[in-house]
Amino acid sequence: MKHIVFAHRKLSFGGGERVLLEQVAALADLPVQVSVIFRKEPGKRDIEPELRARNPKVVEVLHLPGPLGAFRWLRRIRPDLLVLCNHKGVQRALPWLARTGLRLPTVVTLHEHYERHLRKYRGIRGFVDRWLCTYDFTAAVREHLGPAPCSIIHPLYPRAEAQPVDPEARRAARRALRVPENAAVVGYAGQMDARKATTDVIRFASHLRGLLGHPLHLLLAGREDGSYAQEIQDALEDENLTGHCTRTGPLGDLSPAFAALDLYVMTSRNEGFFPLALIEALERGVPVLAPTVGGIGTVLKDGEGGFLIPKPDDRKPIDGALLRRTAARIAPLLADSAIWEAQRTRAHAFGTTLTRDYDAASRFREAVAAWL
Numbered sequence: 001m002k003h004i005v006f007a008h009r010k011l012s013f014g015g016g017e018r019v020l021l022e023q024v025a026a027l028a029d030l031p032v033q034v035s036v037i038f039r040k041e042p043g044k045r046d047i048e049p050e051l052r053a054r055n056p057k058v059v060e061v062l063h064l065p066g067p068l069g070a071f072r073w074l075r076r077i078r079p080d081l082l083v084l085c086n087h088k089g090v091q092r093a094l095p096w097l098a099r100t101g102l103r104l105p106t107v108v109t110l111h112e113h114y115e116r117h118l119r120k121y122r123g124i125r126g127f128v129d130r131w132l133c134t135y136d137f138t139a140a141v142r143e144h145l146g147p148a149p150c151s152i153i154h155p156l157y158p159r160a161e162a163q164p165v166d167p168e169a170r171r172a173a174r175r176a177l178r179v180p181e182n183a184a185v186v187g188y189a190g191q192m193d194a195r196k197a198t199t200d201v202i203r204f205a206s207h208l209r210g211l212l213g214h215p216l217h218l219l220l221a222g223r224e225d226g227s228y229a230q231e232i233q234d235a236l237e238d239e240n241l242t243g244h245c246t247r248t249g250p251l252g253d254l255s256p257a258f259a260a261l262d263l264y265v266m267t268s269r270n271e272g273f274f275p276l277a278l279i280e281a282l283e284r285g286v287p288v289l290a291p292t293v294g295g296i297g298t299v300l301k302d303g304e305g306g307f308l309i310p311k312p313d314d315r316k317p318i319d320g321a322l323l324r325r326t327a328a329r330i331a332p333l334l335a336d337s338a339i340w341e342a343q344r345t346r347a348h349a350f351g352t353t354l355t356r357d358y359d360a361a362s363r364f365r366e367a368v369a370a371w372l
Contacts, residue, residue, distance in 0.1 A: 002032040002372055005079040007070070007087035011036075011051075011061070012044035014191075015272055016085060016111055019134065019155045021047055023083060023109070025054040026361035030372060034058045035077070039065040039087050067092035075102060081371040085109040086120065094127045105129055105371045111272035112294055113137030114314045118144040132367055134273035135295035151367035154295075155273055156358040164285030164348040165259045173259035179246050180217050184334055187219030188265055189257040190277045193228045199235040200267035200318050204289075206239035207327035213335055218245040221257030258284050263334065266290040270314035274299050274354075282306065282351025285344040289330065291318060299354070305347030 004027060008020050024034055034057050036048075042063040052058050064070055071093040074082070082104045084090055097104060107130040108121060118140060121128070131141050131150045138150045165173070174181045186205055192198040198220065209216040218241055224232060236242045251257065258264070264281035271294035278296070281288050282305060290296050291311035300306040309326050311318055333339050365372070 002080040003077065004032050004034050004081045004083065004368075004372075005074070005077065006034065006036045006083045007085070007090040008036065008038045009086040010040040010044065011038050011048055012041055012046045015155070015275055016109075017047050018157075018276060019109060019111070020085065021050055021054065022155065022157050022360060023364050024051055024058065026364045027372075028055040028057065030365070032057065032080075032372060035060040035062065035079070037062045037064040037070070037073070037087070037090070039063075039089050065089050067096070071096050074104065075100065078102065079104060081368060082106045083109065083368070085111075088120075091121070091124050094124050098127060103127070107132055107368060110134065110137075110141065112270060112314070113140045114270065115140070115144060116314075121145055130367060132364070135298055151363065153360055153363045153367065154358065155360060156355045157360055159279070159283070159355050162283040162348075162352060164344065169259055173256040176256050177219070177221070177246060177248060177260055179219055179260050180215065183215040183217040184212060184262050185217050185219055185260055186263040186265055187221070187257075187261060188267075189219075189221040189254045189261075189281075190275075191223050191225070192220065192232065193225035194231075195269055197267045197269050197317050198224075198228070199231055200323065201265045202232070202235040202239055202241060202245075203320065204265055204267065204323045204327055206241055207324050208331055208334070209241070209244070211327055211331035216244065219248075219257060219260060220245060221248040221251055221254060223250040254280070258286055261286050262340070263330070264288045267309070267318055268293060269317060270294060271296060278306075279351055279354060282347045282354070284351070285348035287340070287343045287347045289326070301350070305343055305345075305350045 006020060006024060027034060034055055048061050064073055067089045070089040074093060074097060084106060106128050108128050109132045111134050125145045128148050131148055133150050133152050134155050136152050141150055171181050179185055188198060188201045205218045236245055258281050264286050273295035278288050278290060288306045291309040293311055293314055297308060300308060302308045309318060
């Protein structure tokens with residue numbers, strides 16, 4: 001039986017980890033054994049139960065952070081294929097293995113087109129047989145990493161059919177979260193940290209509040225990174241939004257938070273293809289506002305249930321003047337109930353269509369078929 005090894009950064013919840021899950025699950029019906037090794041956060045194995053449940057042929061899930069341990073383990077296992085994503089220990093081990101005569105068939109999953117992301121793999125580009133890109137940035141791969149073939153596999157996976165949130169469900173969600181029922185509710189649901197730049201959500205909400213003709217409430221739902229929580233608090237105080245904001249902290253289920261929103265706001269400094277949170281908002285009929293980072297601008301159509309912030313880079317926060325202009329654009333639309341209801345309808349239609357009939361699992365199997 002063939003043995004496939006997935007080498008990943010971590011196993012806590014995240015967009016990249018969702019891709020890992022679906023790649024492993026895509027092999028469940030094939031006669032291959034699977035091992036998963038990871039390098040960070042050994043105490044956080046959030047997705048391990050689902051990995052094992054969705055592919056019973058997972059034989060090992062191992063925390064293996066360093067290059068020496070990875071070298072010894074891979075030399076002993078000698079897998080038929082290595083599927084790599086940001087495991088620095090394995091990346092450093094590959095040239096050592098080659099010097100001993102062991103050349104492992106290797107494919108690498110790439111989530112972002114930014115040069116700083118791609119250059120992580122320059123040291124191993126001569127050992128990579130195929131690049132798996134989550135959206136089409138083939139030209140950037142060619143420029144920075146060389147001529148190995150690319151497969152474009154969007155991380156869009158089948159989802160249960162979602163119904164748009166009706167007014168009563170919206171009010172019920174707001175009551176459950178202790179959010180004002182009659183205010184315009186904007187905000188964010190998910191992990192909050194410096195990369196997600198949640199303080200920019202707060203600044204946008206402040207600009208929007210000054211332009212609307214009726215009350216606005218900010219909802220921030222989810223886990224706040226410990227080193228970032230004070231920045232969130234400082235921004236709320238600076239913008240005089242402390243009394244107009246609900247911070248839920250970690251939630252076992254973010255569905256009520258999405259249901260409570262009139263507008264989902266994402267201000268990330270960088271992203272991969274298309275964050276799952278955007279899909280979760282859209283399919284519930286919640287319009288989204290997001291920057292043109294990663295693959296978002298290649299998919300989201302401005303004014304069709306979603307709105308784009310033209311962010312030109314992946315390192316700096318969104319410019320304050322751009323946040324103000326965006327708020328000025330959104331305010332009259334949000335204030336008009338008929339216009340916003342039409343945006344809700346478009347958001348639901350787009351969100352549910354996006355994942356329909358896209359078979360990412362089949363595309364992954366095709367990309368690695370030569371080694372199965």
